[in-house]
Amino acid sequence: MSLTSASMHSGLEAAVFVGFAVATLGGAGIAVASRRLVRSVCGLALSFLGLAGLYYYLQSPFLSLMQILVYVGAICITIMFAMMLTDPQDQRVSRGRRLLLETVCLLVAGLLAAGLIVVIGRAGWVAPAPAAHTGTIQELGRALLYRYGFAFEVISLVLLLASLGALVVARSGRRTKP
C-alpha cells in the first residue's frame, strides 16, 4: 500500500464531490427527460440534494442545509401536492411531431451548453481578491440585516404578497356548497 493517508483523504473528497456533481446533473436529466411527472419531481429532488452537497464544498454549510429544507422539503412536496390536485395527463401529441420537437429542443439546449462551456473555458478570470470575510453564519446574518437589509425586506414583502395572491387566485371560482 503506497497510498498515504493524506492522498487517500483527498481522493475520497474528490470522489464525493464527483458523486454530488453526478447526482446534480443526473437528477436534472431525469427531471427534464422523464415522461412521467412523478419521476420528474423525484429527479428534481435528487438534483437539489446534489446541489446541497456542492454548496457544502463551497464552504457554506448553512446554505446547503437551507437548500435541503426549502427546495427538497418544501418546493418538491408542494409540486407533488399540485400534481395530486390537478391530475396531469400524458401528452397526446403524435409521435413524429413529438420526436421532431424533442430533437430541436435537445439541439438548441446542447448548443447553448456548448457555447456557455466554451465561454467559461476561454474567459480570463482575474486573480481572486483578498477575502475580507470568512463567510460564517454570523457574518451572513449581519450582512442580511445591515448591508442587504433593504433587499431582505423587499423579498419578505414579495413572499407575503405572493402567498396572499396565491390564496386569492386559487380561491376564485371555487364553488361553494349549496
Add this chain to the structure above:
Amino acid sequence: MNFLLWSGQLQVYLVIGALLFAAGFYGFFRHRTLVGMLISGELIMAGAALNFMAFGHFRAADVVAGQTFALFIMGIAAAEAAIVLSIMIAVYRNYRSIETKDLKDLEG
C-alpha cells in the same frame, strides 16, 4: 485536468451551472404541462444560484455576497412556486387540464 482538484476550481462549478441551465431550458420547451415547466424553471434558477455561489466563493472579496444572493434566489423561487401552483389549480378548475396546448381561450 486533475480530477482530485476539481472541487477547488471555479470552472467546474460554472460548467455544472451551465449544464443545469441547459437542462432546464430543454425541459421548459419539451414539457407540455405547467408542472413540467415549473420543474424546469426551478432547475434554471438552481443553475443561476450555483453560479452566484461559485463566484462569491472564488472571486469576490466579500464571501457573504454570494450566499446572500443564493438565499434571495431561494426566496424568489419559493414565491414563484406558490404563485404557479395557485395558477395551476385555477386553470385546472376551468379547463380540467393543465396542458399548455389546451389553454387557448381568451375570455374575460
